[in-house]
Amino acid sequence: MTALHGALAPNGGVKLAHVATVLNGGTPRADDMNWNGDLPFVTPPDLRGLEGESILETSRSLTELGASSGSTVADFGLAVSCRAPIGYVGRLSRRSAFNQGCKAVVPSPEVDEKYLAYVLVAARPILEALGRGTTFMEISASDLGSLLVPATGQEEQRRIADYLDRETATIDALIEKQRALISGLRERRSAAVEHAVSGFTTSADETFVEGPSWMGSIPSTWRTFPLWAMYRREKRTGFLEEPMVSVFRDFGVVFKADRANLNETAEDRSIYQLVEPGWFVVNRMKAWQGSVGVSSIRGISSGHYLCFRPLHGENHKFLNWLFRSPQYRHGFAMLSRGVRPGQAEIDNDQLRKMPVVLPPLDEQREIADHLDRETAKIDALIAKAERFIELAQERRAALITAAVTGQIEIPRED
Structure with missing residues (x-):
């Protein structure tokens, strides 16, 4: 045990393992007989944001066979995430199984369950600091059990x-x-x-004509061009010293360092492609969510993006608002293809034919x-x-x- 284990009880406490049982979780094989039963199967994402409150639903469930063949079941107690991320806490509202990303903490009769949940919520920074690993950080059952809790x-x-x-x-x-x-x-x-x-x-007497299906009617003074007439796809690589840029659903094209991003930058920066001010940048896997934008900055972006150099003299700020509008988000979704919800990709052949509406x-x-x-x-x-x-x-x-x-x-x- 280290000084860190005792940080929550500096004046003395008792080891968590002495007042509760710590159980490791597991995941059964991908066999239909093991899954989609009546037993909740708790994983770290199910604990996100609970802060010690009851677990009312889980994204997956097990059969009794699945639980007995590869997981662990607790009738009551707490679930604590022990990897990716560490320290989420939820109270079991019914008999549940849990995967290897969680530990069950089953309090002894003399310990109040809600109180212990609050203690473990308070201990999250300590648990995160106790994490070990190379591929991902993880806390062991031994380290969790050695945590000193106030007596x-x-x-x-x-x-x-x-x-x-x-x-x-x-x-x-x-x-x-x-x-x-x-x-x-x-x-x-x-x-x-x-x-x-x-x-x-537009004025009250303006006439309207039919625009692209996702736009509906547009003023008759507006023009429509295919995207290929306004932009040319280019993939310029080798600009290793340029700052990284990324395209976000909520922010458009921004410097990657300015926003939290779960996607790590590859060590080989030679695969990244140049983006200049005025260029149209598309995350082909997330265009349907709105991850597109006309850049106002220079940098290098993911090699998987579609980057287009402008061929026009139109207003770049307007085009950024247009492409990031709810209408065009719907248009990107219509042109994207995927095998399941949440996984849809737009390809260059579809994108280059996309109509772009332009006011004067x-x-x-x-x-x-x-x-x-x-x-x-x-x-x-x-x-x-x-x-x-x-x-x-x-x-x-x-x-x-x-x-x-x-x-x-x-x-x-x-």
């Missing part, structure tokens, strides 16, 4: 758990209000873009400037709400840690 009686445990239930419920309600606000603001932002790229600046140049500038102003206001409100959530989550985590470690006095109910 306190069951009555005090229940009092702490009840106090945290009340306090965290208040914080969670505030967080949910901010999330609802963000959702509404994002809908408002999307509607603003959809309205603007449909011809909001002055109108393009007007639409782009309008959207820059309107979305900046909405984005500022979203950022403010996101910051509130961040601070509230920090407050929640600090409160849990302070309560289970005795740093604050728990008020007694009258």
Whole structure:
């Protein structure tokens, strides 16, 4: 045991293995008889965001045969993710199996389950620091069992758990209000873009004609060109010193270092292709989700992207708003092909024939400037709400840690 194991109980505690049983999980073979039964099968993604709350649903399930042949079952207790990522905690709401990415922590009769869940939520930074591995970080059953937890009686445990239930419920309600606000603001932002790229600046007596199927009617003064007449695909490699860029669904083309990205940069940068300002960049696997954009920066992007050099004198900012609009996202989805939901790809032959609708140049500038102003206001409100959530989550985590470690006095109910 290291000093890290005792960080949650600096004045002394008891090993988790002395007050609970720690069980390893497993996954049965991919046999139809093992799967899609009545037994919930808990994996780390099922624990995301629970923060010690009950596990009400799982993405997969096992039969009793599957559980007995390759997994582990717990009738009650907690599930803790031990790899990719470490430290998610949820309470079993019914008899469940779990995979090798989780450990079950079954408390002894003298330990309150909700209290122990709060303790393990507070211990997440410690568990992450205890992780070991090369391919991925993982915490062993031995390390988890060696974690020192505060030693306190069951009555005090229940009092702490009840106090945290009340306090965290208040914080969670505030967080949910901010999330609802963000959702509404994002809908408002999307509607603003959809309205603007449909011809909001046209006069009341403007006539309309049928546009591409995903656009509906467009003003008769607008033109339509195939994408191949406006862009030429190019794949220029060898620019090893340029910064990495990526295309995100929510942000368009940005420097990769400016955004969190789960995709690692390959060591061989020679495979990456140049992107210049004004170039149209498409993530061919995620175009249907909106991962496209007209770049305003220079850098190198994934070799799997489709990159197009402009052949036109149109307004790049307008085209960025157009291609990232809800209408064109629907258009990319119509042109993408895949074998299952969530896996659809758009190829160059389909993309180059895609119709591009263009207002007169002055109108393009007007639409782009309008959207820059309107979305900046909405984005500022979203950022403010996101910051509130961040601070509230920090407050929640600090409160849990302070309560289970005795740093604050728990008020007694009258």
